[in-house]
Amino acid sequence: MSERIGYARCSPDKQDLTAQREILLSLDVPEDRIHLDHGPTGTRPGHAPGQRRLVPP
Secondary structure (H helix, E strand, O other), rough: OOOOEEEEEEEOOOOOOOHHHHHHOOOOOOOHEEEEOOOOOOOOOOOOHHHOOOOOO
């Protein structure tokens, strides 16, 4: 089985990544393979730092 990767993001207003992170961990995504973005990251795909780490250059 291949190793899983995970991505979660939320806006800055009263939102928290904890629940999303816990769900990814429960799905056997290794902690070092979970990429998170919090706050304004733009609306275009690929402009969030965590999302950019998922796509090879």
